[in-house]
Amino acid sequence: MSLEKDIENNxxxxxxxxxxxxxxxxxxIFFAHTEKYFYIAYFESLANEELIDRxxxxxxxxxxxxxxxxxxxxxxxxSRLLVTSGVQQTENFELILTMIxxxxxxxxxxxxxxxxxxxxxxxxxxxxxNCQIESGVYGSKDAFCEVMRFNTALIRRRIRDIxxxxxxxxxxTRTQTDVAIIFLSDIVHIEILNKIENKINDINxxxxxxxxxxxxxxxxxxxxxxxxxxxxxxxxxxxxxxxxGRVAILVDxxxxxxxxxxxxxxxxxxxxxxxERFWIMNFLxxxxxxxxxxxxxxPGFFLAVxxxxxxxxxxxxxxxxxxxxxxxxxRSSFVELISMLIAFExxxxxxxRLPNPIGGTIxxxxxxxxxxxxxxxxxxTPIVIIIMAITSIASFSIPNANFVSALRIxxxxxxxxxxxxGLSGFVxxxxxxxTHLCSLESFGIPYLHPFVSGEINNFNDFEDSIFRxxxxxxxxxxxxxNFSKKNKN
Amino acid sequence: MTKIFNNSKISIRxxxxxxxxxxxxxxxxxxxxxxxxDLLLCVCLSIFLICIFKNTKIKSKNLxxxxxxxxxxxxxxxxxxQVRFLSNMFSRDQIFxxxxxxxxxxxxxxxxxxxxxxxxxxxxxxxxxxIIIKSPNTKRMTIDFNYEIFPNILLFCGLDYxxxxxxxxxxxxxxxxxxxxxxxxxxIIFFSTKAVSNHNFFQICLLISSSFYFLSLNFWFLLRxxxxxxxxxxxx
Numbered sequence: 263m264s265l266e267k268d269i270e271n272n273x274x275x276x277x278x279x280x281x282x283x284x285x286x287x288x289x290x291i292f293f294a295h296t297e298k299y300f301y302i303a304y305f306e307s308l309a310n311e312e313l314i315d316r317x318x319x320x321x322x323x324x325x326x327x328x329x330x331x332x333x334x335x336x337x338x339x340x341s342r343l344l345v346t347s348g349v350q351q352t353e354n355f356e357l358i359l360t361m362i363x364x365x366x367x368x369x370x371x372x373x374x375x376x377x378x379x380x381x382x383x384x385x386x387x388x389x390x391x392n393c394q395i396e397s398g399v400y401g402s403k404d405a406f407c408e409v410m411r412f413n414t415a416l417i418r419r420r421i422r423d424i425x426x427x428x429x430x431x432x433x434x435t436r437t438q439t440d441v442a443i444i445f446l447s448d449i450v451h452i453e454i455l456n457k458i459e460n461k462i463n464d465i466n467x468x469x470x471x472x473x474x475x476x477x478x479x480x481x482x483x484x485x486x487x488x489x490x491x492x493x494x495x496x497x498x499x500x501x502x503x504x505x506x507g508r509v510a511i512l513v514d515x516x517x518x519x520x521x522x523x524x525x526x527x528x529x530x531x532x533x534x535x536x537x538e539r540f541w542i543m544n545f546l547x548x549x550x551x552x553x554x555x556x557x558x559x560x561p562g563f564f565l566a567v568x569x570x571x572x573x574x575x576x577x578x579x580x581x582x583x584x585x586x587x588x589x590x591x592x593r594s595s596f597v598e599l600i601s602m603l604i605a606f607e608x609x610x611x612x613x614x615r616l617p618n619p620i621g622g623t624i625x626x627x628x629x630x631x632x633x634x635x636x637x638x639x640x641x642x643t644p645i646v647i648i649i650m651a652i653t654s655i656a657s658f659s660i661p662n663a664n665f666v667s668a669l670r671i672x673x674x675x676x677x678x679x680x681x682x683x684g685l686s687g688f689v690x691x692x693x694x695x696x697t698h699l700c701s702l703e704s705f706g707i708p709y710l711h712p713f714v715s716g717e718i719n720n721f722n723d724f725e726d727s728i729f730r731x732x733x734x735x736x737x738x739x740x741x742x743x744n745f746s747k748k749n750k751n
Numbered sequence: 752m753t754k755i756f757n758n759s760k761i762s763i764r765x766x767x768x769x770x771x772x773x774x775x776x777x778x779x780x781x782x783x784x785x786x787x788x789d790l791l792l793c794v795c796l797s798i799f800l801i802c803i804f805k806n807t808k809i810k811s812k813n814l815x816x817x818x819x820x821x822x823x824x825x826x827x828x829x830x831x832x833q834v835r836f837l838s839n840m841f842s843r844d845q846i847f848x849x850x851x852x853x854x855x856x857x858x859x860x861x862x863x864x865x866x867x868x869x870x871x872x873x874x875x876x877x878x879x880x881x882i883i884i885k886s887p888n889t890k891r892m893t894i895d896f897n898y899e900i901f902p903n904i905l906l907f908c909g910l911d912y913x914x915x916x917x918x919x920x921x922x923x924x925x926x927x928x929x930x931x932x933x934x935x936x937x938x939i940i941f942f943s944t945k946a947v948s949n950h951n952f953f954q955i956c957l958l959i960s961s962s963f964y965f966l967s968l969n970f971w972f973l974l975r976x977x978x979x980x981x982x983x984x985x986x987x
Contacts, residue, residue, distance in 0.1 A: 574952045679848065682844070683844060683845055683848055685952075685955055685956070685959070686841060686845040686848070686849070686959050687845070687848060689956050689959040689960060690848055690849060690852045690959060690963060693852060693856075693959075693960060693963050694852050694855055694856075696867055696870055696871075697852075697855060697856045697859060697863065697867055700859075700863045700866035700867045700870065701859045701860070701863040708862075708866060710866060710870065713869070713870060714865075714866035714869045714870060715762075715765070715866065715869075717762055717764060
């Protein structure tokens with residue numbers, strides 16, 4: 263639908279569409295010493311009223327307009343009289359509605375079928391704050407916020423390269439959410455970028471309220487609990503990923519960025535890995551991989567070994583376990599272990615939802631009740647509590663919360679076969695897990711790269727996997743489009 | 752899925768690793784049943800077959816069909832002998848779960864198998880090394896000819912899989928394959944000089960992994976026959 267030349271019709275159509283909204287503001291304002299007027303409209307909850315008053319209303323109402331044709335007045339408004347930075351013209355009525363709902367101000371003029379869209383957005387925001395989920399000892403502490411423009415600014419501050427491109431689209435038929443696709447045009451894989459853009463353009467939803475909605479679309483090609491894209495709240499991590507040749511996606515109203523593609527090793531990298539000396543970081547990074555193995559396999563391995571007919575553990579240890587088990591109500595160690603693990607899952611979930619002042623208290627109380635009281639009541643053995651505690655602590659050692667969620671489910675899938683089939687069940691379930699991981703790909707890159715198919719990039723990606731070499735010795739990673747070249751990063 | 756990294760064929764390095772893991776898996780299962788002479792006969796037969804097929808191009812379509820039929824019979828027989836042999840080591844539930852796990856791997860692509868072999872390669876070798884270090888006793892060399900050699904040859908001479916899947920390998924090079932076979936044979940011969948008990952933790956893990964790998968390879972070829980992925984064109 264296009265605008266009409268008659269301003270009254272345009273006003274009527276606009277006010278009919280908007281309807282009864284208490285925060286909708288509209289005014290007719292006359293130019294100085296003339297009967298000609300202009301009409302502005304905006305939502306006071308979204309627009310910067312001070313800017314509108316000063317730069318639009320005051321500025322235009324004091325302007326003297328000559329008695330010339332309206333088209334000249336329109337051009338004069340656009341190019342000379344309006345002193346704001348962002349001004350665009352349009353005749354598209356749907357665009358006008360979208361922009362006014364985004365916080366812009368609309369200006370109609372009589373006898374003119376074009377409207378001006380003036381940039382006056384101002385949203386209530388909490389500003390840039392510290393990282394809540396991915397905190398660390400070294401490195402920057404700022405995190406993304408809900409305003410996409412602030413987030414793009416945080417990335418631009420870190421990458422001052424003319425090749426840094428930010429493409430913007432609108433998704434969600436009702437929410438009309440702004441989505442930004444950020445990449446370095448000279449190093450990104452064009453095929454991957456095109457595939458991402460095509461996927462985004464194919465999204466047909468009513469609403470996009472968070473970047474997590476998009477993650478489901480990108481991970482939908484292969485069914486798996488493992489994420490094939492990375493969510494992060496850190497601008498430095500996002501900038502680092504873009505510099506590797508990956509693509510970052512930001513969604514308005516979401517304080518997270520989505521990074522594509524992602525392999526298993528990227529989930530074990532923390533941004534502070536490059537802030538500390540590589541000797542220390544190599545130790546910590548290898549500890550994370552070990553923690554992932556513990557978090558997934560320890561409960562299953564424990565059950566497999568104690569239920570096995572063969573005695574793999576020292577006799578004294580076995581006797582101790584047997585002695586403790588005599589005082590326990592449950593006959594099976596499997597029931598003990600699974601009840602403790604589920605109790606801990608409940609505590610974790612409760613801790614996330616509770617308000618900060620009482621969250622910590624509940625954690626301590628829950629730990630005492632679940633741990634000590636359960637052991638004293640004869641419900642579980644102390645060794646099971648220790649296994650559960652080590653498993654839980656190990657899972658929190660991994661930097662990426664999305665990946666940790668997958669491991670939380672995985673440990674039960676390994677625990678159940680180990681409980682019923684012993685060591686065979688444990689080994690076979692680990693083999694099934696490895697098979698599944700080997701079959702996964704993220705935009706054509708094997709998920710377990712560089713541990714498999716490392717020759718694609720001449721094994722250069724081993725330099726930043728379990729161990730990392732010194733920064734000045736690193737080569738280009740596989741995500742970059744000239745990865746086969748042996749240039750230093 | 753984007754195939755910009757050209758993952759449709761596996762590399763020759765991955766294929767070498769698959770050969771080594773395959774031969775080690777087979778030998779771990781049969782190591783107590785075959786003597787040195789069996790082992791040497793199998794290796795010589797394999798090398799003999801390689802030398803014959805190295806430069807042979809089968810042009811006759813009927814001959815290709817008969818070979819394909821022989822191959823299918825071999826897979827079914829090998830499957831039967833494997834399950835019969837494994838039933839001596841595992842319970843019914845464990846074999847059922849082993850079968851499910853093997854079927855899961857066999858439904859995946861050849862690339863997945865190659866990647867899994869890469870992942871298992873070093874743990875396999877490390878576990879073997881630990882077993883060898885912990886078993887200092889040396890077996891007496893036996894030269895008895897074992898009449899049960901026929902099923903062993905059927906299973907051990909798995910190099911027919913090699914020729915059937917060469918189209919899935921980039922830059923197929925027979926010399927590199929021979930290198931892999933010799934490496935595996937050396938490891939097996941060294942391993943077979945040790946008297947190993949079945950109660951060792953690493954031995955049991957390796958046995959389970961080997962059975963899984965071995966069974967899944969047979970399933971893989973069987974499934975490809977059933978969905979007509981393997982045809983006369985696979986025989987060069």
